[in-house]
Amino acid sequence: MAKRRAVPAEAAPSPSRPIRVLIAKPGLDGHDRGAKVVARALRDAGMEVIYAGLRQTPEDIVEAAIEEDVDLIGLSILSGAHMVLFPRVMELLRRRKAHDIQVFAGGIIPDDDVPQLKKIGIRAVFGPGTSLETIVETARKLAGTRS
Numbered sequence: 198m199a200k201r202r203a204v205p206a207e208a209a210p211s212p213s214r215p216i217r218v219l220i221a222k223p224g225l226d227g228h229d230r231g232a233k234v235v236a237r238a239l240r241d242a243g244m245e246v247i248y249a250g251l252r253q254t255p256e257d258i259v260e261a262a263i264e265e266d267v268d269l270i271g272l273s274i275l276s277g278a279h280m281v282l283f284p285r286v287m288e289l290l291r292r293r294k295a296h297d298i299q300v301f302a303g304g305i306i307p308d309d310d311v312p313q314l315k316k317i318g319i320r321a322v323f324g325p326g327t328s329l330e331t332i333v334e335t336a337r338k339l340a341g342t343r344s
Contacts, residue, residue, distance in 0.1 A: 201205055201214075202301060214249065215243055215244050215245045215267070216243075216245070216268050216269065216336065216337065216340040217244070217245045217246075217247070217265065217266060217267040217268050218236075218239050218244050218245070218246050218247070218267060218268065218269045218271055219246075219247045219249055219258070219262045219267045219269070219270045219271070219335060220235060220236045220239075220246060220247070220249065220270075220271045221250075221251050221253045221257075221258045221261070221270065221271070221272055221273070221274065221282055221284075222249070222250065222251045222272075222273050222274070223248035223252055223254070223255060223258060223274060223278070223279075223282040223286065224252070224253075224274065224276050224282050225252060225274075225276060225277075226274055226275050226276040226280045226304075226334070227251060228275050229250070229251055229273070231273055231275075231283035231303065231304065232271075232303075233248065234329070235271060235273070235303065235329070236248050236271075238329040238332065239271075239332070239333060239336060241285065244336065247261065247265050247267065247308055248256075248342055251260050252311060252315075255285035255286040255288075255289055256281055256289060257291055258286055258289075258291040259293060259295065261285060262290075262295065263293060263295055264299075268297075268339075268340045269296060269299050269300070269301065269336055269339055269340055270286070270298055270299075270300045270301075271300075271301050271302070272286065272300065272302040272303075272305070272319075273299070273302070273303050273304050273321075274303075275304045275305045277305070278284070279306055279310065279314070281315070282316070283300075283302060283314055283319060284317050285300070285316065286300065287300065287317045289316075289332070297315040299338065299339040299340065300319050300320060301315065301319065301321040301322070301323070301332075301335065301339060302314065302319050302321070302322050303323035303324070304324075305324075305325070308324075320339050321335045321339065323335075325332065
């Protein structure tokens with residue numbers, strides 16, 4: 198099992214090193230328009246965005262996040278499997294000692310599930326209609342709040 202690389206201070210997000218974000222679609226969800234719109238908004242805001250694509254396993258997502266040395270993971274889901282897939286992503290991040298990677302999520306997520314997702318470490322949850330400005334601002338804040 199690969200260990201999380203130590204990130205030198207000069208590699209932390211700064212004007213000379215943009216925030217790095219992995220956008221991923223876990224599970225069997227086949228719709229990615231929203232994820233692509235968010236990825237583009239983050240890129241247009243100056244962030245480096247890696248789009249992992251559709252049908253990613255939690256293992257794939259965590260491995261890519263570590264290999265790409267991202268600051269943030271954005272998970273997008275419409276299928277309703279968030280209460281299974283998101284906890285698995287968070288568990289794998291903990292196992293890999295990648296506590297410094299912040300996670301946010303969006304898609305069709307019932308309001309009743311949001312407190313549980315935040316309890317497991319999802320830092321922000323965005324529903325339909327959330328402005329791109331709000332997502333960009335939140336991503337910037339999260340990149341500055343490492344544990």
